[in-house]
Amino acid sequence: GQNIDQPTEMTATEGAIVQINCTYQTSGFNGLFWYQQHAGEAPTFLSYNVLDGLEEKGRFSSFLSRSKGYSYLLLKELQMKDSASYLCAVGDSNYQLIWGAGTKLIIKP
Amino acid sequence: ETGVTQTPRHLVMGMTNKKSLKCEQHLGHNAMYWYKQSAKKPLELMFVYSLEERVENNSVPSRFSPECPNSSHLFLHLHTLQPEDSALYLCASSQDGASGRVYNEQFFGPGTRLTVL
Numbered sequence: 001g002q003n004i005d006q007p008t009e010m011t012a013t014e015g016a017i018v019q020i021n022c023t024y025q026t027s028g029f030n031g032l033f034w035y036q037q038h039a040g041e042a043p044t045f046l047s048y049n050v051l052d053g054l055e056e057k058g059r060f061s062s063f064l065s066r067s068k069g070y071s072y073l074l075l076k077e078l079q080m081k082d083s084a085s086y087l088c089a090v091g092d093s094n095y096q097l098i099w100g101a102g103t104k105l106i107i108k109p
Numbered sequence: 110e111t112g113v114t115q116t117p118r119h120l121v122m123g124m125t126n127k128k129s130l131k132c133e134q135h136l137g138h139n140a141m142y143w144y145k146q147s148a149k150k151p152l153e154l155m156f157v158y159s160l161e162e163r164v165e166n167n168s169v170p171s172r173f174s175p176e177c178p179n180s181s182h183l184f185l186h187l188h189t190l191q192p193e194d195s196a197l198y199l200c201a202s203s204q205d206g207a208s209g210r211v212y213n214e215q216f217f218g219p220g221t222r223l224t225v226l
Contacts, residue, residue, distance in 0.1 A: 004151065033214065042113075042199065042217035043152075087152070096164075097215070099152040 002026045004100035006088050011106045012078055020073045020086050020103045028093025034062050034073045035087040037102065043087055046073070075105075083107045111135055113218035115200050121224045122190065130185040130221050132200030140205040141183040142215065143175060146197040158183065159205050190225045197222050 003025045012018040024032070031050040035043040049055055049064035049071060061074040073086055085102040092098055113134045122128050134141060140159040144152045157164040158177040172194075174186040183200055201215040 008149070042219050044217070045214035048214060089152075096154060096157070097152075099154075101149060101151045 002092060002098050004088055004090060004098055006086075006100040006103045008101070009104045009106065011108060012075075014078055014080060014107055014109050016078050017074065017076050018078060018105065020075070020088075020105065022071045022073070022088035022100060024069050024071070024088070024090045024098070024100075026090050026092045026098055029066060030091035030093070030095055032062075032064055032071050032091075033089045033097065034071075035089065036084050037087060038084045046086075078107050080107050080109070113200060113202055113216050115198075115218035115221055117221055118219065119222045119224075121226065122187070123226050124190060124192070126190075127186070127188040129187065130198055130200075130223075132183040132185075132218055134181055134183075134200075134202035134216070134218075136202055136204075136216060138202040138204045138216070139180055140203045141177060141180070142201040142203075143173075143183065143185050144199040144201065146199055146220070152199070156185075187223075190223075192225050195223055195225045 006022045031048055033048050034046040036046050037043040047055055047062040049062050052064055052066055054061055054063045059076045064071045085104045087102045088100040089097045116131045142157050143155040145155055146152050155169050156175040172189050176184040197220045199220045200218040203213050203215045
């Protein structure tokens with residue numbers, strides 16, 4: 001079967017760095033997405049990786065290793081507004097997105 | 110209006126009612142999606158319309174019926190729902206290169222919070 005695993009919840013301190021991991025087992029691979037979802041709001045796109053390596057976008061970076069079926073989202077200089085759920089999703093061989101259950105990130109002052 | 114809009118934002122219905130959820134995208138995209146989001150569970154893809162071709166998830170009960178009259182509008186018709194159908198229903202759109210292929214990010218609407226009594 002197809003499976004996306006991410007931690008259920010993480011806690012970090014304002015100003016610090018946090019890494020949210022995602023491992024996947026899917027039938028085929030057509031890219032990995034990270035989305036941010038604040039409570040009661042729609043998910044919004046953060047990043048897309050299709051090749052191995054690190055993609056940096058401001059305070060957020062996303063890494064992919066296709067051979068290991070692994071990705072992480074790195075958030076630097078954490079702000080209180082970064083408190084949200086972070087969703088990992090993988091495009092499978094049918095180009096359908098398989099979603100993880102999301103990681104709820106709690107930022108403490 | 111910009112982005113993806115959904116109405117209503119909240120809906121409470123009895124198990125014998127018939128209601129419809131509406132989604133409209135103002136992005137010129139050619140693919141639209143319905144998702145179900147339950148607490149602490151992954152997003153469940155329900156239906157996809159891509160280049161006016163419907164891709165159906167066979168595990169979706171027949172009490173959910175989608176309709177896509179054009180590339181900008183998507184409906185989800187609901188009838189004889191069960192309490193376990195209570196969830197957040199999200200609509201999304203994307204610009205795809207071919208039928209059913211996800212090339213780009215999906216833009217989500219704010220969702221309809223559905224409660225079935």
